[in-house]
Amino acid sequence: MAPRGILLYSGGLDSLLAGRLLMEQGVEVEGIMFVLPFAAPDYRPEESPQAAYARDNGIPLRFFRLGREYMEMVRNPPHGYGKRSNPCIDCKIYFIRKAGELMESEGADFVATGEVVGQRPMSQTKHMMRHIETQSGLKGRLLRPLSARLLPPTIPEREGLVDRERLMGISGRGRFAQMDLARRMGIVEYASPAGGCLFTDVQIARRVRDLLERVPDFDMTDVYLLSLGRHLRVREDLKLIVGRNETENAELEKYGSGADALLVPLFKGPVVFACGGLGDDDIRFIASVAARYGRPSGSGDPLTLFRRGVRQGEVPAGVPAEDGAIRGLMI
């Protein structure tokens, strides 16, 4: 029976190459691709270009949507954060641990990644790669085909399931070796290297912290909505999301049944999605925010108010909120 490996597939060139190197020597490879929490609830990863690149290279994929458990890790990552709210080391450990669980349940022999020694300053030093391997509970069964010859032999190499001599010894941040390998393998289509996920974005990082600190019962739609619109923390228990364009307005309306109040202007202007305890003054304030970012013809122009998806009636736009009042609330 052919040896079997679970490939942590990021969608990038390195993990494609790692998979192909193994397949070239007869390993059966199955990819696992993680869907980050900022993906829309109706996002279909199997239709993504990354999934197509895997298919083109003969790598079957399964998808793992990161949920509440992952967010609890983000709340309190044992290895801390990178520059923003990106818990890269614990994120890697989480991914590899999940791939390890799949390895166990599928009866596969090892987990492989596209990691390259020295490619990233924090998580891909030799020391940290060893640490991640230990912490993920995969000691000896985590293979990095692109750098394998620079690392101690893993169990599948020692057992002869994988021929170490046919793996690579790539290190560093350069991309030439990978490009060469891609050319040799005839891989022409792949995603360009990403700079980091949304957790590394300064504004999103603030919103993530705000959510984790103030909304104990958040769900994954709340996490998705962090990537849309302007966010205003009005009070400890009241947050607004203000659409910035038609696409965002449509998304806020789509998930509007989860809002304690959703205001949809009948003039050109933003949809406002509000979560928290809301009195009449709050509704008036929200309407004035919509008026500030919209183009009502006068203070009597209406917005439709929905509470938890149920239409309540109309409220007037009122006088546009002042920029100074809004600026201090932005997160």
Ligand code: SF4
């Ligand atoms: S950049 Fe984002 S996805 Fe990548 S390791 Fe860091 S937290 Fe995880």
